[in-house]
Amino acid sequence: MIRFENVSYNYPDGTPALRNINMGIKKGEYIGIIGKNGSGKSTLSLHLNGLLRPQKGKVMVRGMDTGDFSKLQGIRKIVGIVFQNPETQFVGRTVEEDLAFGPENLCLPPMEIRRRVDRALAETGLEKYRYHSPKTLSGGQGQCVALAGVLAMEPECLVFDEVTSMLDPDSGKAVLERVKRLHEKGKTIVYITHNLEELHAADRIIVMDRGRIVLEGKPENVLSDPSLRDLGLTPPSLIELAEHLKNHGVAVPWEKTSSPSNFAEEICRLFLKM
């Protein structure tokens, strides 16, 4: 659905942000992208719907080239991005007005805009905040409004760019749950983060460092890869514990490392079997 072909991009000061990236994203896939700050992961996300355009190579979204200005509006209908800071994504004075912003830009008729806004409100459970100012909401709810604003454009692919880094752990978990449900409903998900704990549910993880893809694969392989620490990333502590236990003959399967209670349940089961 989205294809990067030999994409390179330099920051205005000349330092390379992306170096010859080749990758593809299939419809319905759930992809996690990790890397520390400056690894190029955010630059990559901005290429997904033509907010940045490659200086070399090209990015194709469903056969449309992001370098073609006449296709940009069409591309943004397909790929929507939720950004890190909810406060700088609000353009409306009420939640409802904010959600209408995208559909209004697509020049939809008023009836259709209403329908989409109502649907996005229902999908995110924000109906009761319809007339609230987005600024009076908590960080987690704010991120929900930002997500609803993108959903109102009814994109096929949703990109999340470090959306939990300003949130407290509980709101972060709620956002992650929402992402998982959207994936189950068939949306293509690109989830960018530097918190490895959040990528358990992904189909595939891409690790970036200094503008390159340095590691790619299924989460069970990537998250326990010893080279992560060298890249300045901390593996989830439960996965680390599972790795150590495996060396001592206690094999906790990958699926059970997703939460403390699953992990404990599995250990109990293993001990009872002994």
Place this chain on the structure above:
Amino acid sequence: MQEPVFSYVPGVSFLHTLDPRTKLAAVMLLGILVFRTESFFGIGALFAFFFALASFTGLPVGVFFRAVRPMLLFIIFIFLAQLFFTEGRVPASFWILQPSIEGLQNGLRLSVRFILLLLFAALMTASTDPSAITCGIERILRPLPLHWLGVNSFELATMMNLSIAFLPLLFERVERTKAAQASRGMYFGRNPFHSVPALVIPLIRGIVRDAEELALAMESRGYQGTRRTSMHELLMQKRDWVSLFALVSFAALILRF
């Protein structure tokens, strides 16, 4: 936290259901009227008109008077300036201050006019969804050849929306920076050459960063600064034309006196 001034109160009253363009035109017309009316009788009639409209909304009148409060100092200043600097009969002088009867009249008239203007504006903002106001302004501006100025009515409307939406964020930034610098021992009153940059530079940097992020988010949601539609359907109905007609007749009546 400041109390909201000029804020929208959702409702279903007659005023709420009018087209925003009708209300915008009405406020403009009333504004002209307020400043063209010389007689105290005319001003009295306008006040009566305001109270009549206010009762239509079903909201407590205090809501509207709140809009006057932030301007109160300014209004008092105008009143005093008129009182003391208008030449005329001076019944009694205090030191170098010489209040005149004419000054008293002018001062009263001018300050009451400002209050009326604010009240009518508050009436409109309280009964109209803010985005409908910008939408109405956009529609009124659309026929004007704004492209000579390098903008179009859509951009203007979005800009208005954004600047209002961004005020709270700005206040929050000021508070944060003030707290951080005060913790480093800065006192604001003492040396403005010292304290102003410490406050203003992080603020401007922050606003620029916010603006960049916002621009990306807007573009990502398909904003191109060109034609866009609106969720609000604007339809001038019979009651809009009737209200406007009634208002024009009322204005003519007042101006006759």
Place this chain on the structure above:
Amino acid sequence: MPIILENVSFFYSRNTPLETAALKDVNLRIEKGEFVGILGEKGAGKSTLIKLFNGLLRPDSGKVTVDGLAPSSKEVKRRVGMVFQQAADQLFCRTVYEEIAFGPLNFGYTRKETEERVFEALDAVSFDRSMLLRDPFSLSGGEMQRVALAGALALRPDYLVLDEPITGLDPAGKKEILDTLRKIKDRGTAIITVTHNLKGFFPLLERIVLIQKGRISYQGSRKEYLETENVPLPPVASMMRELKVRGVPVNPAVFTVEEALEEILKVKSMIEKEKAEK
């Protein structure tokens, strides 16, 4: 002498219909040299609480004293250094040197004295002298936060108060700050930090204060905290607690991967021994 809060309450929008209590009857004592973590959900009153320590906010009732002084005094602003979440909100100078010197100059120290303090603070955050002429805005997030820390340390505070110092930083930046804080603590400065990053901060905290809906619902040592019911825990600790609840005889009061490994393996060999005996 410590920071003492006695029966402190604080309200927002006092005497208006919007009045909300941010803090209710808070009693707290923070000694010199401690490392205290203030935990709690968003809006629980954590940020309000720390602003009482150096007089940025004044309590509506109750009393706050710092080493016996009223927090409104300038001396308290020197003794209590405060660093907020976004370092970018306070940086405004052209060089790192000026930035760190801002505090000492505000307090009227001489150029020479200020310079000495800047060098000392620079050292405390593990920067070398080449940093001094850098533009603070060209630095990474973690480095900016270290400049902000140095700016507070240049006043030689007895207490360093931090509001979410690692939120929004990447793993490398987080580690930078945590390592720096460990070093500052070893020099004898008390550190009080508001955080919800349990995984990162837990190894550093000596005492924990949990705030829920404006009240202190728990305060005590880290060890006691790990044994307290219904408190947020880092992942490994909450896994260990689950194990204990399920009847596995482990010591639940651990939080590092290594300790957890040791505990689990202990139980494993115990089971193996029992089986062998049978």
